[in-house]
Amino acid sequence: MQRPNPSDAVPVPSIPSCDRGPIPTPVTWQPGPSQPELPERMVHLWRCCLTRSLSAADQAIVAADCDRAQAYGTQRRQQFLRGRWWLRQLLSLYLPEKPADFCFQLSPTGKPELPHTDLCFNLSHSGSTLLIAIARQPVGVDVEQPRSRSWLALARRYFPTAEQEAMQQSADCDRWGLASWVCKEAWIKAQGRTLANSLRHLACSWTATGQPCLQGLGSENSSIRLLQVDPQGQQWAAIASPDELDYQMWSASIILRNH
Template structure:
């Protein structure tokens, strides 16, 4: 797979498709590496009762407030999957992990024995987790994934959200390429904003350098971007599928049933 970087004029070469392998039950990550995990959030994902049992109180409370059942189920599976993934690096039970949250709500591990930076994104029936060793500005990572589908007024959104050179590239592209270009630019913007935890509508601090951004296709119909101060080439990423396991629901576990 080739790396994808945003050009100065906002154009981007076509990203290639990620090739996934089954994620190991225990993981280590070397300095400078990037691991990307894929989580199913549809009915093929983690069994819901078990997934809910892995969440912390804050996550269970948020899930309970979600009235739209499909969104709730995707949220539960995505965050349970995140805990399952992190547990494989920390050698700790998924339900025992503790998080602290930044000003924009970005989670980080609290008191972890192994320093890890991670970021989660969900869209459609997928969630992705990008993970790097270390903590702090040079290690912080952001990931965004979008399900590519028709969207109205992309030019108006671009004018409000994108840099002028990206807007020009979008407006000059053939009509049948604009939606793909829009989502590439959007995922780059989101991943960039998530990499330093400032959120989408907070400006970059004065003098701060923008991160490197690389694109990939996690599966047909989706586009993803990863941002970090420095990134290894896409062929050097380790890309893992979190496969569902056959779980027995713990005694007394809550249900998020219909």
């Protein structure tokens, strides 16, 4: 495990217990364009489906990523390779290279990067849903679905004490815990940090409109959006960047139409 950065050991401010609680913004996924324009202060969030099987041609496209996937179990390996197939397809909408030509490298924390381009990206999956964020600045995304576990028990292990206390006074601990987790993980991924070294030093509270406010680790000026991925509210997601950016959210159906 990576040693904690001394700058991570920052006291987290107290969290007010009277906040309204999380209210995710419902997303309507419009079909994305075949040639997306990506301004400097824009994030494109794409929704993809992981149930698509990889053909022999698809397998050839992700062949360069197979070595990393060998350490995974069968199901996780298939999810990883399908995610990389979608990532390569989407990046080819922005760059002149073909999907098979991209050569990824890993940051010190294991985050995939594409050298020699200003594009930044991040991906997350839950069940059959894959979200991929693409921007020209660091960006992070996380998607989760409600679990049978107690989010308060998880908070006792990973969240600051002040946030645990605020959660216990809220109307719905599990709702708070789920929303807080996705917001924190999205921001941590945008920063290229590791979860283990960061969660204890980040606290999440909620504005009067139910949107997240992070405190700790220099996150106070970050831009965080809490999203309801599907109409039934079965999946929540968060997208994060260091600065205030605009967002466009699209379905990746354009890729399937081309295959």
